[in-house]
Amino acid sequence: MSERVSFGSRMGAIFAAAGSAVGLGNVWRFPYEAGNHGGAAFILLYLGCVFIFGLPIMIAEFTIGRRSKACTGGAYEVLAPGTHWRWVGYLGVLTGFLILGYYSVVAGWTLEYIWQALTGGFVGKSSGDYVRMFQDFSQHPFRPLVWLFAILFVTHWVVVKGVKDGIEKASKIMMPLLFVLVVLLAVCSVALPGAEEGLKFLLYPDFAKVTPDVFLSAMGQAFFSLSLGMGCLSTYASYFGSKTRLGQTAMSVGLIDTFVAVLSGLIIFPAAFSVGIQPDAGPSLIFITLPNVFQQAFAGIPLLAYICSVAFYVLLALAAITSTISLHEVSTAFLHEKFHFTRSRAAVLVTSGCMLTGVVSSLALGEWSAFKICGMNMFDALDFLTAKIMLPVGGMFAAIFVGWIIDRKIVKGEVTNYGSLRSSYYPVYLFILRFIAPVGIIMIFMNELGLLG
Ligand code: PHE
Numbered sequence: 001m002s003e004r005v006s007f008g009s010r011m012g013a014i015f016a017a018a019g020s021a022v023g024l025g026n027v028w029r030f031p032y033e034a035g036n037h038g039g040a041a042f043i044l045l046y047l048g049c050v051f052i053f054g055l056p057i058m059i060a061e062f063t064i065g066r067r068s069k070a071c072t073g074g075a076y077e078v079l080a081p082g083t084h085w086r087w088v089g090y091l092g093v094l095t096g097f098l099i100l101g102y103y104s105v106v107a108g109w110t111l112e113y114i115w116q117a118l119t120g121g122f123v124g125k126s127s128g129d130y131v132r133m134f135q136d137f138s139q140h141p142f143r144p145l146v147w148l149f150a151i152l153f154v155t156h157w158v159v160v161k162g163v164k165d166g167i168e169k170a171s172k173i174m175m176p177l178l179f180v181l182v183v184l185l186a187v188c189s190v191a192l193p194g195a196e197e198g199l200k201f202l203l204y205p206d207f208a209k210v211t212p213d214v215f216l217s218a219m220g221q222a223f224f225s226l227s228l229g230m231g232c233l234s235t236y237a238s239y240f241g242s243k244t245r246l247g248q249t250a251m252s253v254g255l256i257d258t259f260v261a262v263l264s265g266l267i268i269f270p271a272a273f274s275v276g277i278q279p280d281a282g283p284s285l286i287f288i289t290l291p292n293v294f295q296q297a298f299a300g301i302p303l304l305a306y307i308c309s310v311a312f313y314v315l316l317a318l319a320a321i322t323s324t325i326s327l328h329e330v331s332t333a334f335l336h337e338k339f340h341f342t343r344s345r346a347a348v349l350v351t352s353g354c355m356l357t358g359v360v361s362s363l364a365l366g367e368w369s370a371f372k373i374c375g376m377n378m379f380d381a382l383d384f385l386t387a388k389i390m391l392p393v394g395g396m397f398a399a400i401f402v403g404w405i406i407d408r409k410i411v412k413g414e415v416t417n418y419g420s421l422r423s424s425y426y427p428v429y430l431f432i433l434r435f436i437a438p439v440g441i442i443m444i445f446m447n448e449l450g451l452l453g
Helices: 010-021 024-036 040-068 072-079 086-118 127-138 143-161 163-190 195-203 212-225 232-237 246-274 282-297 302-339 343-363 378-405 408-415 426-448
Strands: none
Touching: 010 163, 010 232, 010 246, 010 302, 024 040, 024 086, 024 212, 024 246, 024 282, 024 302, 040 072, 040 195, 040 212, 040 232, 040 246, 040 378, 040 408, 040 426, 072 086, 072 232, 072 302, 072 378, 086 127, 086 143, 086 232, 086 282, 086 302, 086 343, 086 378, 127 143, 127 282, 143 163, 143 302, 143 343, 163 195, 163 246, 163 282, 163 302, 195 246, 212 378, 212 426, 232 302, 246 282, 246 408, 282 302, 302 343, 343 378, 378 426, 408 426
């Protein structure tokens, strides 16, 4: 068998994993979930979920991937042959495929906004105009589809190019750029008149607003944002070299991801309050507040407003693409490794399937919005099902698998790089995987269903 490709360096591995984690989940989903669930209290619960469940489960997924040297759809079979654990891998592939459909729709919106920014579409508009502009666009039957296909084509192209020249290189360029811009914009937003209200919303928790739904949403957001629970990071970890330090990589990815999410909150909320937009506007939030921020923050310097708005949406698109690549890779690697399709044939199948789910998700916001499942349109239903149910369930099984099923020597060997590192966090890590994560996740589900009183 030919040797498996791997990322070129330890930094490359961190960038690729962070590229997957940092995306629309941080800049688009995190602010509107926080806005819908009361702000600071949600954020505290979210941080709790990231550090208590998220990081240990991330190390567990790294362990599964690097040890098996297989994509998630095959990893459980390699590590526990002949058992039903392989279904956890398949569940991950399905989850990633479903997420990619609606995620690409939103990624497509960022392209429309680049176009608007480039052609001066944000200039001289009122807050109400931005709301209408977004609604007209997102409910249009064709326009969002053009951008959706564009995103899927770019994603397809990078995935076909492969792991080192495609995924690793793209992430290494895009991530640092995004970082710098997010910091700059947060500074601008906090300096807007009336920004204090937004800061208050973000920093003073109101625990009266914490309902069971807030717990579930915070947990779902943590899994979604860290790309956990569907084997995305375990697939990437199958390309990690033997010197990559799993604990350190997880910590770096977790910190980078949290930093970008919190900074996105610092961009959106002060800006939203400053221009009088409610923070619970939902999925449209960043598309209606940000154009306004650019115009207002740099009202006297139109060139700067222009450059910043173009740059922001370009980088948002890039961050989204490093995530769509990772979602696509899970299904592509699965078809390639399990059914022996060539990588490019596997990628064609995945891209075509996602075009279908993408079209359905996009039309669900316009023409097909009357079609509802449990009171939600197809777009919201897919988001709910994947982020709030499938990812936490997948993460819980990954924790149980590494905590209880795999040989303890392997579990310890992977975190210590077979004895060359002193991983003093190991006992805590194992305890979380075996008890805290599974029990905690089940309790959050029971709480949501009203079973905890
Ligand atoms: N973590 C990505 C984001 O925040 C989304 C994602 C979820 C990517 C699951 C891969 C797997 O945008």
